[in-house]
Amino acid sequence: MEWLPSSSPVRLLEQPDPDYALPEASRLLAAYRAMVIGRRFDAQATTLTKQGRLAVYPSSRGQEACQVGAALSIGADDWLFPTYRDSVSLVSRGIDPVEVLTLLRGDWHCGYDVPSARTAPQCTPLATQTLHAVGLAHGESRKGNDTVAMALLGDGATSEGDFHEALNFAAVFRAPVVFFVQNNGYAISAPLAKQSAAPSLAHKGIGYGVRSEQVDGNDAAAILSVLDSAVAHARAGNGPFLVEAHTYRMEPHTNADDAARYRSPEEVEHWQQRDPISLLERHLRAGGHLDDATAERIAGEAEEFAARVRTRMQEEPPVDPEDLFRHVYAEPTPQLVEQLAQLRTEQEAL
DSSP states (O other), X not given: OTTSOOSSOBOOSSSOBTTBOOOOHHHHHHHHHHHHHHHHHHHHHHHHHHTTSSSOOOOOTTOHHHHHHHHHHSOTTSEEEOBTTOHHHHHHTTOXXXXXXXXXXXXXXXXXXXXXXXXXXXBOSSSHHHHHHHHHHHHHHHTTOOOOEEEEEEGGGGGSHHHHHHXXXXXXXXXXXXXEEXXXXXXTTEEGGXXXXXXXXXXXXXXXXXXXXXXXXXXXXXXXXXXXXXXXXXXXTOOOEEEEEEOOOOSOSSTTOOGGGTSOHHHHHHHHTTOHHHHHHHHHHHTTSOOHHHHHHHHHHHHHHHHHHHHHHHHSOOOOGGGGGTTSOSSOOHHHHHHHHHHHHHHHHO
C-alpha cells in the first residue's frame, strides 16, 4: 500500500535504498557544516544555562541530523513550526542565535520577527503548533500559493489530541503540511513503549489517510532525502506527509532533569556509537569530500560562532519581567492587568 511507511527506517549512509537517492556530496557537506555549528551552539547554550544567563535550555545534542535536515529541506518562502527543542533548526535556518535564545532567557515570548523569518514562535505546549501549521498551509493553498508548512514535534506530542485533529484536518483538506516527528525515545522520562502501542509512530498517519515514512534520524543523508520527498509531495498538491525519525537525545530533557533515573549508561553509549555527525563525517571522508583542513576550518567557524553568541549574551540588558505582558493584546484583558499588578507587588517586596 502506497501510504504505508517502509518496514524499517530508511538509511542511506550505510546502505543504498531503491526508493531514495543519496543527496549530492556538496549538500551533505553543507549539512555537516551546519550540524557542527549547531552542536557547538547547543553546547554554548547549555553552558549559558549553568551560568544563569538562560532560564532553561532543552538540548538537542544527538538530533543534529533532524534539526539541520528540517531547515535545509524547506525553502525560504515555506514555514517552519518548531518546538522548544528546535533551537538548532532555527539557527540553521539563518535566524539570529541571540534572538532564538530570547524565549529561553525568559525575556519575550519570541525574539525574532515571525513573518520575515517565516518561522512560528517556538512552541512549549505539546502539539498545539501542528494545528497552527495546518491552518496556515490550508490558507496559503486557498490563496493559490505553493507554500509548504513543516511542523516539528517530538514522540510525546503524538499522544496529544491536537496532533490527531491536525492530521485529520490536513488530510481532509489536503493541506500541504509535513509533520516531522523526532522520536528520541522519551517523553521527558516516559519511554516510547509506555506512550504508544502502534507499530511505529509513522503508522499513526495511515488511519487518517496521510502518506507516512520512517527514517533513521541519525542518518543525515536519509533525513534529507526523505524530507525532500515529503516536501515535494505536499507542494505538488498531494496533501500532508508524516515522517518519523528514529533518533536519540544524548542529554537530559532539560537542565532540570536527571536522565540517570530512567535510562542506563549502556543505552546512552549505544547511541553515542551512532552519533549523527560522526556517521556523516566518516561518509564524507571515505568519498574524498572532507579532509583534515576542511574539518578544522569548520570547527573553527563553530568556535567563532559560539564566541559571538557568548559575547552578545553578556551584553544583553537585564530582563524586564513586565515585557511578558506587553504586546499580548492591543487592550490587556482584566486577567493580564491583575497578573501584572501581582508581579509589581512581588517585585516591590523583594
